[in-house]
Amino acid sequence: MSPKRAVYRAAAFGLIAPFSLTACGDGGDSDSNPLTGSSSAAAGDGKTLVVGSANFPENQLLAEIYAEALEAKGLKVTRKFDIGAREVYYDQIVKGGISVFPEYNGALLAVAVDKTSTATGTEEINAELKKKLPSSVEILDSAEAQDKDSVTVTAETAKKYNLKTLADLKPVAGKLTLGAGSEFKTRQQGWIGLQKIYGVEFGKFQPLDAGAQSTLLKLLESDKVQAANIYTTDPAIVEDKLVVLEDPKNLFSSQNVTPLVYKSAVNDTAKAALNGVSAKLTTADLQDMMKKLVNDKEDASTVAKEWLTKAGLVN
Numbered sequence: 001m002s003p004k005r006a007v008y009r010a011a012a013f014g015l016i017a018p019f020s021l022t023a024c025g026d027g028g029d030s031d032s033n034p035l036t037g038s039s040s041a042a043a044g045d046g047k048t049l050v051v052g053s054a055n056f057p058e059n060q061l062l063a064e065i066y067a068e069a070l071e072a073k074g075l076k077v078t079r080k081f082d083i084g085a086r087e088v089y090y091d092q093i094v095k096g097g098i099s100v101f102p103e104y105n106g107a108l109l110a111v112a113v114d115k116t117s118t119a120t121g122t123e124e125i126n127a128e129l130k131k132k133l134p135s136s137v138e139i140l141d142s143a144e145a146q147d148k149d150s151v152t153v154t155a156e157t158a159k160k161y162n163l164k165t166l167a168d169l170k171p172v173a174g175k176l177t178l179g180a181g182s183e184f185k186t187r188q189q190g191w192i193g194l195q196k197i198y199g200v201e202f203g204k205f206q207p208l209d210a211g212a213q214s215t216l217l218k219l220l221e222s223d224k225v226q227a228a229n230i231y232t233t234d235p236a237i238v239e240d241k242l243v244v245l246e247d248p249k250n251l252f253s254s255q256n257v258t259p260l261v262y263k264s265a266v267n268d269t270a271k272a273a274l275n276g277v278s279a280k281l282t283t284a285d286l287q288d289m290m291k292k293l294v295n296d297k298e299d300a301s302t303v304a305k306e307w308l309t310k311a312g313l314v315n
Helices: 003-011 057-072 086-095 105-113 122-132 155-161 182-186 188-198 212-221 268-280 283-294 300-310
Strands: 048-052 076-080 100-104 137-139 151-153 177-181 204-208 227-229 257-262
Touching (some): 048 057, 048 086, 057 076, 057 100, 057 268, 057 283, 057 300, 086 105, 100 105, 105 257, 122 137, 177 212, 182 204, 257 268, 283 300
Parallel strands (some): 177 227
Antiparallel strands (some): 100 257, 137 257
C-alpha cells in the first residue's frame, strides 16, 4: 500500500481521536470521549435520541445510518460519535447517556455482558443477550450484515507458510509477529483464544492504538508484522489481495450489526426505523460502503443517505 493511500485511509474517515481495532469497535482513549462532562439526562428528555458510535469509521457510518433513519421518521437526534472503547460507551448506554448504538452482537456478549460465554452463532448469541443484558437496555433485530475479526496475512506470507486456516499457523507462528489493537492480547476472541483453541503462539505481539487501521495495514504490507487482526469488511482485503485465514473452530463469533438501545428513550417509531435498517443491511452493503469511504473518498453522511435511499428507507 502506498504511503499516500495509507495517509488517506486515516484522513478520509475524519478521525480525531486515537482508535484501535479489535473485536469490532473496541479501542481508543477515554480522554477523547465526547460524553465527558455530560450527564445521562442528555438521552432522557423524552424528545431527543442520542445516537452514539465507537471511534472507528465503520461504526461511525452505521451510527449515521441509524441517525438519518430516525430523522426520516420525524424524530429528533443528537449525534455523539467517536466515543471510544466499549469499556467506555457500554456503561453510558446502560445508564441512559446514549439512547441508540450500533453494536456487534458477538463482541457485545463476549466483551461486555458475559466473558465466559461460548456462544458463536447469531441466534445463540442473541438469545443469551436477551437473557443477560441489564434491564435498562435491549437489543433490537440483528442485520444479516457482519463485520468479523480475522487474522489476515498477505498473499506472499500465505504462500510462504502454506496458510489457509488459523490451525495452519501453529507450526510457524513462533517465527511471526501479530499486529492488533492492544486489547486483542487479553481477549478470548483474540490472543488467548488463538492459544487455547488452535495452539497458536506468535513469537511477538505488536499492539496498536492511535491510527491503528492505517498503521496496521502498512505494517502488514511492509512485512513488519506478518499477521494482523483486520475487520472482514475492510476494502484493503480485496484491493490488496490479502488472505483472511479461515476459522473452522469459530474462535471469532458471529458479529451481526445489531442496535443496542436504552429502553425508556426509544419508542415504537424509533424501534421500527432501526429494525427497518437491520432488515435491509447486508455484509455486501457494508463492504460496498466502506469501499466508497476509502477509495471513492465520499463523506460518511453521503454514503449513509445513498444507502438509505437505495434501501427505500428514506425519500
